[in-house]
Amino acid sequence: MNLQAIRAIYLFEMARTFRTIWQSIVSPVLSTSLYFIVFGAAIGSRIETVEGVSYGAFIVPGLIMLTVLQQSVSNAAFGIYFPKFTGTIYELLSAPVTVIEIVIGYVGAAATKALMIGVVILITATFFVDLHIAHPVWMAAFLVMTCFSFAMLGFIIGIWARNFEQLQLVPLLVITPLVFLGGSFYSISMLPPFWQTVTMFNPVVYLISGFRWAFFGMADVPVAASLGAIALFAGLCLAAIWAIFRTGWRLRS
Amino acid sequence: MVPAANREINVTSIVSIEGLKKTYAGGFEALKGIDLEIEEGEVLALLGPNGAGKTTLISIVCGIAMPSAGRVTVGGHDVVRDFRAARNLIGLVPQELHVEAFETVISTVRFSRGLFGKKADDALIEQILKDLSLWDKRDSRIMALSGGMKRRVMIAKALSHEPRVLFLDEPTAGVDVELRQSMWDVMRALKERGVTIILTTHYIEEAEAMADRVGVINKGELLLVEQTETLMRRMGKKTLTVDIEPPLEALPPSLARAGVELAPGGRQIVYTYDTAAEKTGITDLLADIRAAGLHLVDLNTRQSSLEDIFVGLVTESAQ
Ligand SMILES: Nc1ncnc2c1ncn2[C@@H]1O[C@H](COP(=O)(O)OP(=O)(O)OP(=O)(O)O)[C@@H](O)[C@H]1O
Numbered sequence A: 001m002n003l004q005a006i007r008a009i010y011l012f013e014m015a016r017t018f019r020t021i022w023q024s025i026v027s028p029v030l031s032t033s034l035y036f037i038v039f040g041a042a043i044g045s046r047i048e049t050v051e052g053v054s055y056g057a058f059i060v061p062g063l064i065m066l067t068v069l070q071q072s073v074s075n076a077a078f079g080i081y082f083p084k085f086t087g088t089i090y091e092l093l094s095a096p097v098t099v100i101e102i103v104i105g106y107v108g109a110a111a112t113k114a115l116m117i118g119v120v121i122l123i124t125a126t127f128f129v130d131l132h133i134a135h136p137v138w139m140a141a142f143l144v145m146t147c148f149s150f151a152m153l154g155f156i157i158g159i160w161a162r163n164f165e166q167l168q169l170v171p172l173l174v175i176t177p178l179v180f181l182g183g184s185f186y187s188i189s190m191l192p193p194f195w196q197t198v199t200m201f202n203p204v205v206y207l208i209s210g211f212r213w214a215f216f217g218m219a220d221v222p223v224a225a226s227l228g229a230i231a232l233f234a235g236l237c238l239a240a241i242w243a244i245f246r247t248g249w250r251l252r253s
Numbered sequence B: 001m002v003p004a005a006n007r008e009i010n011v012t013s014i015v016s017i018e019g020l021k022k023t024y025a026g027g028f029e030a031l032k033g034i035d036l037e038i039e040e041g042e043v044l045a046l047l048g049p050n051g052a053g054k055t056t057l058i059s060i061v062c063g064i065a066m067p068s069a070g071r072v073t074v075g076g077h078d079v080v081r082d083f084r085a086a087r088n089l090i091g092l093v094p095q096e097l098h099v100e101a102f103e104t105v106i107s108t109v110r111f112s113r114g115l116f117g118k119k120a121d122d123a124l125i126e127q128i129l130k131d132l133s134l135w136d137k138r139d140s141r142i143m144a145l146s147g148g149m150k151r152r153v154m155i156a157k158a159l160s161h162e163p164r165v166l167f168l169d170e171p172t173a174g175v176d177v178e179l180r181q182s183m184w185d186v187m188r189a190l191k192e193r194g195v196t197i198i199l200t201t202h203y204i205e206e207a208e209a210m211a212d213r214v215g216v217i218n219k220g221e222l223l224l225v226e227q228t229e230t231l232m233r234r235m236g237k238k239t240l241t242v243d244i245e246p247p248l249e250a251l252p253p254s255l256a257r258a259g260v261e262l263a264p265g266g267r268q269i270v271y272t273y274d275t276a277a278e279k280t281g282i283t284d285l286l287a288d289i290r291a292a293g294l295h296l297v298d299l300n301t302r303q304s305s306l307e308d309i310f311v312g313l314v315t316e317s318a319q
């Protein structure tokens, strides 16, 4: 393992993050607060409880997931796209580093940033609702696993993208709808049976369900299914990245 | 492992290129089977017109492009299969200016060292930045530097991990005369320390001044690789120009011989001779000029430069 290289990449990426840390944090905090005001206070006052949890609290896991998924994907995508765009990627391609080291460095940094933002949102949420986290360790584990696996997806998108439009496209067109339709703001059991079946094909459902279980001890799908889904997804992404570096796809001519 | 048969030949080569071909995705064949052995500690200059394939060759050795056929080893390590060991030895300064605009000079150089798996060494980085006249700029953001300074930052990055083989793709493009001299000094110091240097350049005087050997590439083929001096001597012709008085209409029969011409206007006799020949024939020619009753006003000799040789080779291969 070239640990120095992992460290160098990670610190370099984190330095980039910290240069714009306020922009990175202000906007998720602001939009989360708006969600709480609109959904929690205005709509939630009519819904009251979902399966015994106040609606305001019920949406917290979904809201955190929404931001964390977007952040992991776009941080990692930008992190690798930018050197490709400026040409400084030549150094990475000519360095004695393996795929694993590159992934740990870039994906690790992108996941760290998403994790930090997730925690900030969680703290913000406590200003609006009373939260009692049933399984704090699992909550942290779900958060970390989600950040890493979706940062890997972002990393792939960053390598795939040929321009800034494509870079924005996937988070906007794929991630956001999947999260909104993945039960962030409602329980799957509230849907008609047909849509309940369709929803089972949405990977984000498993994430949010597992994450919500860690908070409130209740889930739409079994916890094991959630863990399995994340592991499967992370495995697929890792395999894809490995194949990309092996073939040089969109990296090496 | 290197097969026993090859080991003998590869004993002194640090970079070994065999039958290297490169066809780009569009179908363009940029390298058509290059064979080249680069010896440890030498400075090799690659010359060739735009689009000859110099950058492609370097990119494959350094891991930026993939070979289509053939084999490259650096320090005995295959650059594809055993890339980590091979790349540990290599420093690269690419042709294009690619820099992290928002970083400071020193942080980007430190990053490069880390990326190559080396422990931080601030004393070394200070020395490198001083050698490249960048020490004063160490805390500047790279975007605030001039083009020539950015190029030197890229050189500093490549040197930061103490490579044994350094590839410099047009290192002195866009660098002013004074700085070019100081960069040559840096290269010489590296050579003293045993670093092998492969540079491409369009400045022939740079190749003449720096290189132990010169390779000429054109259209994806290596036309020749030769000791710089041998090349100069083997292909180098000298011309002797004699200004005479009075002007002549035609060359008198007593002066007519191979290599002698009368310049238009009749005021100069031009003699082209081979410096490697046993007898140059200069003394005889001058005696004959005087015997022909001509007054010798002035004379000078000129050595043909690498540039003449290079242009000659490239036009020859185009025919
Ligand atoms: N990524 C690429 N895809 C397709 N063709 C390419 C690519 N890179 C280079 N080429 C082609 O390969 C040929 C060799 O290019 P290369 O950059 O190696 O030349 P060079 O000798 O470095 O030229 P120069 O002196 O201008 O830098 C050129 O015809 C170029 O158009």
Ligand SMILES: [Mg+2]
Residues within 6 Å of the ligand: B054, B055, B056, B095, B169
């Ligand atoms: Mg070039």
